Amino acid sequence: MNNTDRLRRIFAEALNIKIETVIDSLEYNSIPEWDSVAHMSLVAAIDDGFDIMLETDDVIDMSSFAKAKEILGKYDVEF
Numbered sequence: 050m051n052n053t054d055r056l057r058r059i060f061a062e063a064l065n066i067k068i069e070t071v072i073d074s075l076e077y078n079s080i081p082e083w084d085s086v087a088h089m090s091l092v093a094a095i096d097d098g099f100d101i102m103l104e105t106d107d108v109i110d111m112s113s114f115a116k117a118k119e120i121l122g123k124y125d126v127e128f
Contacts, residue, residue, distance in 0.1 A: 052099075053128050056121070059098045060114060063091040073115035099126055 050058075060075070061068040064082045077083055083091075092108050095101075095117070101124045103111075111117050118128045 051128075052121075052126055053118070055098060056095070056114070056117060056128075059094045060091065060117075063087065063094040071114055073118075074113065076113040077111070095121070099124065101126070 057068055057071040060066070060071040064080070064087055066080065066082050070080070075083075077088065088108075088111075092103055092111070096103060099121060101121075103120070103124075107120045107123070111120055122128065
């Protein structure tokens with residue numbers, strides 16, 4: 050499984066949505082499932098899934114699936 054697929058699966062499971070819904074244009078608060086509480090669960094799942102610890106600024110800046118990939122690049126996760 051490549052890192053894009055891994056991140057898509059993490060998003061789908063953390064937000065309890067279909068994996069097909071997880072595309073680059075998926076944005077925070079664009080679906081009811083991605084609210085502030087779910088965002089924190091998503092961050093925890095990303096931390097666990099990629100064995101990293103996102104910085105506070107990155108947690109705040111993670112506003113879409115595409116942005117999540119960009120942020121993870123800072124932690125040497127390749128997409």
